[in-house]
Amino acid sequence: MLSAQMRILTLETTCDETAAAIVTDQLEVLASIVASQDDLHARFRGVVPEIAARAHVERILPVIDQTLQQAGMKLCELEAIAVANTPGLAGSLLVGLMAAKTLSLTLGIPLVAINHLHAHIYACRISSGREIFPCVGLIVSGGHTSLYRCAGPLEFHLLGGTIDDAAGEAFDKVANMLGLPFPGGPEVSRVAQTGDPQAFQFPRSFLKDPERLEFSFSGLKTAVRYQIASPDCKDLSTVKLEPQRIADLAASFQEAVVDCLVGKSLQALETTGLKRLCVGGGVAANQRFRTRLAEVAKKHQFDFLIAPLELCTDNAVMGAIAFERLQAGLVDGLDLDVAPGLVRK
Numbered sequence: 001m002l003s004a005q006m007r008i009l010t011l012e013t014t015c016d017e018t019a020a021a022i023v024t025d026q027l028e029v030l031a032s033i034v035a036s037q038d039d040l041h042a043r044f045r046g047v048v049p050e051i052a053a054r055a056h057v058e059r060i061l062p063v064i065d066q067t068l069q070q071a072g073m074k075l076c077e078l079e080a081i082a083v084a085n086t087p088g089l090a091g092s093l094l095v096g097l098m099a100a101k102t103l104s105l106t107l108g109i110p111l112v113a114i115n116h117l118h119a120h121i122y123a124c125r126i127s128s129g130r131e132i133f134p135c136v137g138l139i140v141s142g143g144h145t146s147l148y149r150c151a152g153p154l155e156f157h158l159l160g161g162t163i164d165d166a167a168g169e170a171f172d173k174v175a176n177m178l179g180l181p182f183p184g185g186p187e188v189s190r191v192a193q194t195g196d197p198q199a200f201q202f203p204r205s206f207l208k209d210p211e212r213l214e215f216s217f218s219g220l221k222t223a224v225r226y227q228i229a230s231p232d233c234k235d236l237s238t239v240k241l242e243p244q245r246i247a248d249l250a251a252s253f254q255e256a257v258v259d260c261l262v263g264k265s266l267q268a269l270e271t272t273g274l275k276r277l278c279v280g281g282g283v284a285a286n287q288r289f290r291t292r293l294a295e296v297a298k299k300h301q302f303d304f305l306i307a308p309l310e311l312c313t314d315n316a317v318m319g320a321i322a323f324e325r326l327q328a329g330l331v332d333g334l335d336l337d338v339a340p341g342l343v344r345k
């Protein structure tokens with residue numbers, strides 16, 4: 001006889017996606033709903049935290065309802081509630097956490113905290129269906145660019161991260177400068193397809209320093225800015241760029257980001273002696289990046305896993321990492337708080 005599977009509800013409200021999923025302890029996905037807020041933030045060309053938090057308040061209950069419907073389940077059939085409580089926007093995190101605490105308290109089932117960055121890496125575990133630890137984990141998203149030594153699902157040690165902009169943030173800002181809509185990552189990579197990645201030689205910070213497992217994208221962003229117009233131009237929206245120049249700038253910028261991400265990943269593998277790289281986060285959806293990583297993995301013969309496209313950008317399925325805590329007997333109390341900043345461990 002088959003033993004009954006444990007089913008949990010996972011919630012994700014760290015930034016501007018309101019997401020819920022129901023997953024089993026066999027990492028089977030019974031339902032997944034993601035309500036994007038891109039339309040609300042597009043006219044500001046970036047995520048506005050207060051708008052994000054208010055939108056989460058409006059959407060969280062309908063999203064949970066839809067998720068239950070998709071799974072054909074009732075609330076009383078859930079065995080735990082997991083929620084991403086770190087890192088992220090404080091107001092956004094609070095909405096998910098309060099919903100999760102309320103469900104945990106009223107249903108009398110355990111509450112489990114999820115680290116959003118660890119969950120991005122765990123997306124590789126869910127999609128591959130095989131063991132991924134130990135590995136070097138690279139998270140490339142709108143808010144973070146971080147390398148971890150992941151000894152196990154509950155043991156993530158930060159090797160280094162960005163000292164200024166995150167990779168996705170740089171994509172979004174460069175898209176804005178080029179007059180492309182938000183979110184900028186998919187737009188920059190779309191126009192880059194017809195551009196020359198060697199047209200401009202943009203900086204690749206720290207790339208030649210293997211000791212330094214850090215990233216910096218602000219100099220790169222500034223270099224793109226000065227190719228668009230002279231420093232005394234105060235309003236880039238008045239600058240008319242030829243489509244080919246936009247494509248060349250986008251392709252050269254993307255190549256510089258990809259060089260840094262790929263180069264630092266290789267250096268992290270060398271430093272740690274690990275033979276497996278797992279990559280997740282919104283920027284992992286970038287096709288050029290995926291291709292380049294696959295090429296270096298083949299050349300340097302390391303095991304390489306990257307989240308499938310639907311699990312790169314924010315979603316609640318990756319919150320299935322909560323099972324690792326549950327199985328280790330770790331649950332959280334109703335005094336669980338949000339931790340907006342990156343936890344350095």
Ligand code: KG4
Pocket residue numbers: 015140141142143144167168169171172183184185186189281282283284285286287312313314
């Ligand atoms: O992981 P995510 O959904 O949210 C955060 O946790 O930040 O990542 C969103 C980021 C945005 O900055 C977006 O521009 C970027 O991922 N992104 C991409 C691509 N698709 C999304 N960047 C480059 N190329 C893409 N194809």
Ligand code: ZN
Pocket residue numbers: 116120141142281282313314
């Ligand atoms: Zn994310």
